[in-house]
Amino acid sequence: MSESSAEWPAVGLTLRVDGHEYPVPQVWIGDSLLAVLRERLDLDEPRDGCGVGECGACLVTLDGRPAAACLIPAVAAADRDVRTPQDAAFEIARDAVADAGASPCGFCAPALTVAITDLLRRTADPGPAAIREALAGIVCRCAESGRWIEAVARAKEAGIEDAGARPGPGDSGEMPMLVFEAGEPA
Ligand code: FES
Ligand code: FES
Structure with a gap:
């Protein structure tokens, strides 16, 4: 710099x-x-x-x-x-979101792919409450939460947890969901 x-x-x-x-x-x-x-x-x-x-x-x-x-x-x-959501590591979740019709207008699809991938890398078998909590940071006007739950199920079925997992916050158990990071990194 x-x-x-x-x-x-x-x-x-x-x-x-x-x-x-x-x-x-x-x-x-x-x-x-x-x-x-x-x-x-x-x-x-x-x-x-x-x-x-x-x-x-x-x-x-x-x-x-x-x-x-x-x-x-x-x-x-x-x-x-x-x-970014375009990275190959998010491909399984991207397909799952599309197949489940989880982003009707398409605007939230990128964020969902990232959030679902992160969730399934942290939690092998999240229930509906855990899914809703993990995706709560995405404010969506047109999707039904049932579609999001289906997208998670599809991604899980496709074996997302094995798809190029990188160390995430959940690996140490410290961070439950989205990190809204501001300012300089620690
Ligand atoms: S998918 Fe349309 S606003 Fe979220
Ligand atoms: S654009 Fe809304 S949280 Fe970043």
Whole structure:
């Protein structure tokens, strides 16, 4: 990272996204990871919903932990492992969401794929209450929760827990669901 302007502080950084390295010049230090992924790297996913950490639409994983990309400064994600919903590791959940009709308008499908994958890596056989709790951070206007439960069942049946699992928060038992990470990483 190198500072380029004191008046309009910007830095050059390298993002590791879905296993690829992207040098990104002139990133304003206030830019969120979500803004850089969508506007600088031209990615359609994660989605841009509320922009303030309330809707869950912008879910990605950061070093294996689900996180709201709109709350993470891009500079805080530099040189860390960022996975978007388009990453191959989420393919099983993506198919399950589609097959279950769990995202009628399509807007929440990316966040659901990330959240369902994380849930099933942490919990082998979650019941309906655990599923609702795990997905509660995704504010959706058009899906029925029954479809979400079916999507989880389909993903589980397809063997998602074996699909390229990376260490997640649940592996240490410390984090029950979505992590809305703000500011510099610990
Ligand atoms: S866009 Fe709504 S939580 Fe990030
Ligand atoms: S799938 Fe349509 S708003 Fe959530």
